[in-house]
Amino acid sequence: MKQTVVIFLISALIGLAGGYSYFQLGGTKGETNATQAGKQETAQSSQPSASTEDGKGAGKTTNASTQDGTILQQKGCLSCHSVSKLNLQGGTTGPDLSNAYREVEGKHGKPIEEFLKAPTSAVMSGVIKSNPLTDEERAEIIALLKEASEK
Incomplete structure (x- = not known):
């Protein structure tokens, strides 16, 4: 024993x-x-940074942090999510964000830009409320998610 x-x-x-x-x-x-x-x-x-291609992001810029996913790391997104199409490994608590650019509106009833301002899911509401995104950060994340959805 x-x-x-x-x-x-x-x-x-x-x-x-x-x-x-x-x-x-x-x-x-x-x-x-x-x-x-x-x-x-x-x-x-x-x-100098490159302009985004879609009309919604017109006048906003992106930089290297968008291209390599740094913004997602900085804002803590990769703590719960991954973006497999961009080889960004993260947590498994939240869904993979590879197709979020196209799917958010259908799932949550508002375009991705509006969702990132005021999420309709309980978990994301708490996350965004405690760590709000600036307009520039939101534009970078959207550009990154658009890139992922096009792969």
Whole structure:
């Protein structure tokens, strides 16, 4: 009996240590990505950015953070969602956003831009309320999701 308890305790400690290590490395990686994103944005700020192609985003600009998904990392979207068509791995709690550009209006009754301002789902309402998007961030996310839906 004692031997079983000892084996159980050792196994539990190994499991906890492994989980701790996994999440510590994940947190460190996320911080590194955020740090790199800040450096990329600083480097990109002096370069002109390309205009979006659709009429809704006319007059708004995108930059490298849109192209590589940095905006989704910065705003925490990838904590719950992934965008498989752009090879952006994230959480599995929320749905994959690869087709969100086309599907949001049908699912939520409003265009994606309006949904990102005032979501109709309970979970996203709380997320956006605690971390609202600026007009520029919303435009970047929409451009990224449009790109994903076209792949």
